[in-house]
Amino acid sequence: xxxxxxxxxxxxxxxxxxxxxxxxxxxxxxxxxxxxxxxxxxxxxxxxxxxxxxxxxxxxxxxxxxxxxxxxxxxxxxxxxxxxxxxxxxxxxxxxxxxxxxxxxxxxxxxxxxxxxxxxxxxxxxxxxxxxxxxxxxxxxxxxxxxxxxxxxxxxxxxxxxxxxxxxxxxxxxxxxxxxxxxxxxxxxxxxxxxxxxxxxxxxxxxxxxxxxxxxxxxxxxxxxxxxxxxxxxxxxxxxxxxxxxxxxxxxxxxxxxxxxxxxxxxxxxxxxxxxxxxxxxxxxxxxxxxxxxxxxxxxxxxxxxxxxxxxxxxxxxxxxxxxxxxxxxxxxxxxxx
Amino acid sequence: xxxxxxxxxxxxxxxxxxxxxxxxxxxxxxxxxxxxxxxxxxxxxxxxxxxxxxxxxxxxxxxxxxxxxxxxxxxxxxxxxxxxxxxxxxxxxxxxxxxxxxxxxx
Numbered sequence: 001x002x003x004x005x006x007x008x009x010x011x012x013x014x015x016x017x018x019x020x021x022x023x024x025x026x027x028x029x030x031x032x033x034x035x036x037x038x039x040x041x042x043x044x045x046x047x048x049x050x051x052x053x054x055x056x057x058x059x060x061x062x063x064x065x066x067x068x069x070x071x072x073x074x075x076x077x078x079x080x081x082x083x084x085x086x087x088x089x090x091x092x093x094x095x096x097x098x099x100x101x102x103x104x105x106x107x108x109x110x111x112x113x114x115x116x117x118x119x120x121x122x123x124x125x126x127x128x129x130x131x132x133x134x135x136x137x138x139x140x141x142x143x144x145x146x147x148x149x150x151x152x153x154x155x156x157x158x159x160x161x162x163x164x165x166x167x168x169x170x171x172x173x174x175x176x177x178x179x180x181x182x183x184x185x186x187x188x189x190x191x192x193x194x195x196x197x198x199x200x201x202x203x204x205x206x207x208x209x210x211x212x213x214x215x216x217x218x219x220x221x222x223x224x225x226x227x228x229x230x231x232x233x234x235x236x237x238x239x240x241x242x243x244x245x246x247x248x249x250x251x252x253x254x255x256x257x258x259x260x261x262x263x264x265x266x267x268x269x270x271x272x273x274x275x276x277x278x279x280x281x282x283x284x285x286x287x288x289x290x291x292x293x294x295x296x297x298x299x300x301x302x303x304x305x306x307x308x309x310x311x312x313x314x315x316x317x318x319x320x321x322x323x324x325x326x327x328x329x330x331x332x333x334x335x336x337x338x
Numbered sequence: 339x340x341x342x343x344x345x346x347x348x349x350x351x352x353x354x355x356x357x358x359x360x361x362x363x364x365x366x367x368x369x370x371x372x373x374x375x376x377x378x379x380x381x382x383x384x385x386x387x388x389x390x391x392x393x394x395x396x397x398x399x400x401x402x403x404x405x406x407x408x409x410x411x412x413x414x415x416x417x418x419x420x421x422x423x424x425x426x427x428x429x430x431x432x433x434x435x436x437x438x439x440x441x442x443x444x
Contacts, residue, residue, distance in 0.1 A: 032376075036390070233387075290392075295355045298353055302422040302423070310392065311384075
């Protein structure tokens with residue numbers, strides 16, 4: 001398929017190199033904080049760029065995109081939770097934590113998709129970018145609500161021993177709902193992305209244009225470095241496959257297809273975006289978070305095992321989306337458009 | 339010969355998302371200070387490489403008078419019951435200048 005030869009872009013190839021370096025146990029190592037710094041740069045650059053474009057965009061479509069981002073963000077974790085509970089391979093707490101990852105988004109996957117579209121000169125709208133910013137939060141909220149609901153049911157069922165009662169409120173006190181909303185909306189990557197978009201939108205266009213060497217010209221190079229490191233991380237996690245088990249791995253491959261299809265429907269039929277824009281919305285639906293959601297889940301759902309959700313989102317769904325998902329969703333978007 | 343005084347050292351190893359929670363406990367229990375180091379390792383939560391936010395561990399040291407320790411340990415025990423993965427151990431240490439450990443942080 002021609003779609004796959006289009007994956008021969010440096011960003012994706014560096015992802016492969018990082019992955020390979022890990023699999024063959026190379027001694028290559030990145031400085032500890034590099035991925036954190038690179039992701040701050042990427043969010044800031046994409047935010048400024050998107051805000052600049054949005055300043056020129058149509059507001060009613062933008063609001064519609066926000067609305068549908070929220071709907072996707074709330075619905076996808078519910079689908080994921082139901083599927084996971086049906087597999088009976090994980091308890092409800094783990095199901096809630098994993099499902100939250102799949103409702104949220106991966107900026108890394110989104111940026112790889114942008115590199116993929118740029119490489120083929122496929123135009124795309126800037127609306128999916130606002131959706132990227134909006135979709136971080138709802139999934140965290142749904143995940144936390146599902147977890148506290150499951151927790152209450154476990155306690156009501158008089159689960160195991162007395163220890164079940166102690167887990168009622170891991171938030172550690174009153175005002176759990178406020179805490180939960182605070183957690184979801186003040187998340188570092190949400191603040192950075194929305195803040196940069198806002199700055200990009202209100203700053204005078206000529207002053208933003210002066211930043212182009214920083215936010216545009218070196219962008220793809222930084223993305224290569226970031227994906228290189230993420231490839232190494234994925235390569236490391238894929239060894240935990242066995243711990244996770246075949247059924248959960250199957251979920252990690254099936255869930256992006258469900259989310260991707262939902263994204264195609266929203267992008268093409270509801271928002272009326274171009275092929276490029278629809279592909280990006282599909283990526284938003286398909287991708288699983290590994291920056292914003294894991295710390296939130298770790299803090300608020302301590303009962304869930306981090307190696308489950310991290311292996312699934314970083315070790316399985318992320319490589320799947322980068323290597324197979326992007327060309328797949330793109331051809332699907334071309335198909336519905338024709 | 340130096341004059342040394344007995345105190346307790348509580349050491350906690352856990353994920354860095356819990357830092358704020360732990361620091362709040364340490365303050366509320368009247369410790370005079372604390373030290374946090376970044377840590378790497380592996381355990382029940384898988385490998386903690388320090389490469390990503392979610393993957394970074396911390397090691398928190400608190401030296402405090404023996405009579406203030408049990409309150410802190412109660413807090414830590416409650417966190418562990420809630421499901422948080424903490425490694426906690428207590429050691430006997432000898433310190434110089436014991437008055438330094440008496441005044442709680444403001």
